[in-house]
Amino acid sequence: MSTEKDSEQQEAPAAEKKQVPAKLDEQLPKFEKDLADKVVAKFGEKTEVAFVKPDRIRINVKKDNIKEVAEFIRDDLGFDHAESVSGVDYPEDKEIEVVYHLGSYTDPQLSKQILTLATRAPREDDPKPGNDSTHLPSLREIFYSVEFHERECFEMLGVYFDGHPDNRRLLLPEDWADLPPLRKDFSIKGR
Amino acid sequence: MTTQLPPGLSLEKVDEKIMTLNVGPQHPGSGHMRLIIQVDGDYIVACDPDPGYVHRGEEKMAEYRNYILNIPHLERPIIHDSCNILYPYCLAVEEILGLEVPERAKYMRVIASELNRCVYIQYWLGIYGIFLGHSTMFMWPMGDRELLIDLLEKMTGARVTHSYFIPGGVRNDLPANFEDVCLRQVNYFEKRIKEYADIFYDNPILIHRTEKTGILSREDAIRLGTTGSVLRASGVDFDVRKKEPYDVYEELDVHSNVLKEGDSLARSKIPWLDMLESCNIIRQALEKMPKSGSIRKKLKPNPRGGDMSVYKRVESGRGSLGCYIVSKNKPEPYRLKLSVPSFRNLIALPYLLKGEKLGNMPAVYWSLNYWPVEADR
Numbered sequence: 001m002s003t004e005k006d007s008e009q010q011e012a013p014a015a016e017k018k019q020v021p022a023k024l025d026e027q028l029p030k031f032e033k034d035l036a037d038k039v040v041a042k043f044g045e046k047t048e049v050a051f052v053k054p055d056r057i058r059i060n061v062k063k064d065n066i067k068e069v070a071e072f073i074r075d076d077l078g079f080d081h082a083e084s085v086s087g088v089d090y091p092e093d094k095e096i097e098v099v100y101h102l103g104s105y106t107d108p109q110l111s112k113q114i115l116t117l118a119t120r121a122p123r124e125d126d127p128k129p130g131n132d133s134t135h136l137p138s139l140r141e142i143f144y145s146v147e148f149h150e151r152e153c154f155e156m157l158g159v160y161f162d163g164h165p166d167n168r169r170l171l172l173p174e175d176w177a178d179l180p181p182l183r184k185d186f187s188i189k190g191r
Numbered sequence: 192m193t194t195q196l197p198p199g200l201s202l203e204k205v206d207e208k209i210m211t212l213n214v215g216p217q218h219p220g221s222g223h224m225r226l227i228i229q230v231d232g233d234y235i236v237a238c239d240p241d242p243g244y245v246h247r248g249e250e251k252m253a254e255y256r257n258y259i260l261n262i263p264h265l266e267r268p269i270i271h272d273s274c275n276i277l278y279p280y281c282l283a284v285e286e287i288l289g290l291e292v293p294e295r296a297k298y299m300r301v302i303a304s305e306l307n308r309c310v311y312i313q314y315w316l317g318i319y320g321i322f323l324g325h326s327t328m329f330m331w332p333m334g335d336r337e338l339l340i341d342l343l344e345k346m347t348g349a350r351v352t353h354s355y356f357i358p359g360g361v362r363n364d365l366p367a368n369f370e371d372v373c374l375r376q377v378n379y380f381e382k383r384i385k386e387y388a389d390i391f392y393d394n395p396i397l398i399h400r401t402e403k404t405g406i407l408s409r410e411d412a413i414r415l416g417t418t419g420s421v422l423r424a425s426g427v428d429f430d431v432r433k434k435e436p437y438d439v440y441e442e443l444d445v446h447s448n449v450l451k452e453g454d455s456l457a458r459s460k461i462p463w464l465d466m467l468e469s470c471n472i473i474r475q476a477l478e479k480m481p482k483s484g485s486i487r488k489k490l491k492p493n494p495r496g497g498d499m500s501v502y503k504r505v506e507s508g509r510g511s512l513g514c515y516i517v518s519k520n521k522p523e524p525y526r527l528k529l530s531v532p533s534f535r536n537l538i539a540l541p542y543l544l545k546g547e548k549l550g551n552m553p554a555v556y557w558s559l560n561y562w563p564v565e566a567d568r
Binding site: 055056058080081082083084086088089099101105106111112114116129130131143144145146147148149152160167169170171172173181182186188 | 198241242243246248250251252255413414415416422427429434435500502504511513515517525526528530534535537538567
């Protein structure tokens with residue numbers, strides 16, 4: 001009870017706005033902050049740290065830089081496999097985001113951590129999967145475990161991964177001729 | 192051939208010596224999936240898994256339903272492990288909505304999750320037994336599984352699809368006298384599954400069929416990003432319950448089972464050892480669980496999440512199961528992704544089958560602890 005009262009009293013002064021960023025910075029978990037700082041120190045403005053939470057870091061990169069950032073994350077930070085690759089469609093931004101969740105089996109310090117690496121590809125309103133501008137570099141050479149995940153992302157959102165040796169359908173039927181189903185403009189009947 | 196193929200399809204030239212076999216999707220040895228296998232005589236040269244025959248669009252469906260309506264359909268991909276597939280979803284939604292789960296509900300979740308893990312593994316073990324031609328190993332797990340299904344029915348009201356976990360706690364309280372019945376049944380169950388060693392795991396015929404077949408090295412298991420029993424059978428000690436404890440697993444003594452061989456025998460032993468470990472965890476949880484108290488946080492109707500994304504994972508009966516939710520100030524998730532262990536382990540299959548005899552295919556395939564419906568979602 002006493003702590004709540006104290007915090008209420010502290011909120012009153014006008015200096016509140018200046019104090020908040022400093023406090024937030026202290027609250028950030030140290031280990032995760034260090035990892036994110038390493039990436040920023042190496043790549044500077046090419047990367048953007050979206051958030052640092054306990055056990056979770058998210059880094060946004062441009063699609064031209066994703067391969068070198070991924071290589072740095074594997075070789076220097078020690079993340080060794082991809083847990084999942086998810087595509088998220090943002091029609092209002094005219095972009096499709098691809099999110100890699102990376103984890104580590106070999107480094108016991110990193111076993112709790114999930115590093116989220118996100119990048120965005122341009123999106124076209126009339127998609128022709130494989131033959132339009134929705135391309136991203138494949139991370140399969142760097143993280144072998146993304147192979148099937150990227151194939152799924154290709155068929156579900158129409159993101160073609162350059163350098164992936166096996167850009168075939170995986171879950172959808174071979175004769176599927178509609179929009180990629182996880183795009184927002186593909187709507188379920190009756191909804 | 193001059194026809195233009197649509198992108199994503201390809202035609203391959205095949206050697207005259209090589210024959211292509213389609214195993215599945217109706218073949219009883221493959222589950223609801225197809226394996227395109229190329230054989231040279233009796234040996235497998237290449238294997239191309241073709242899942243997707245039971246793809247139901249769970250992720251798309253989730254974008255149209257609110258956080259509560261998503262519960263019953265999200266457990267359909269793996270009805271025998273329904274508590275564990277809802278677990279990461281509930282953890283993620285709790286973080287999005289800022290819910291704190293009551294202590295008693297956390298222990299009830301652990302008990303339900305461990306019971307469900309055993310129910311799933313028993314089902315899988317029965318199938319593994321019958322595909323290796325061991326009918327007794329089909330009958331015994333299917334019979335003993337009923338013990339735990341009865342317990343889960345008492346607890347949740349349903350035999351298989353429980354819909355028991357909800358964001359903020361669990362759906363209903365334990366019936367009177369549940370703790371005693373549970374303890375008695377679990378102790379008997381543990382005694383029963385220890386007997387499986389005599390009839391199955393120490394059986395020279397089984398050992399002969401599975402030992403040194405489909406070997407996955409430690410490096411490959413890591414490189415391919417496999418998880419759960421496949422990973423731990425290859426000598427990597429990684430169990431989410433231990434490495435990133437969720438709910439009350441931190442307060443429980445969890446031992447993760449690791450074997451070094453990486454062959455089909457090791458992969459089939461790990462789930463069985465996990466069941467023994469689950470019995471230990473259930474006993475600990477029954478002892479430590481608060482005897483009374485709230486079991487769930489009351490939710491507002493149609494709760495809205497903030498503008499954020501969350502990734503949560505738990506250890507299911509097959510391995511690490513992750514749930515990624517993007518929330519955009521709406522009652523429905525903007526995007527929901529299930530990263531399921533069956534899908535992650537499937538990538539190892541072509542490597543394991545290469546160079547194996549065709550007759551060993553079921554032994555290797557089922558040792559992956561693969562559930563086609565879950566992989567397809």
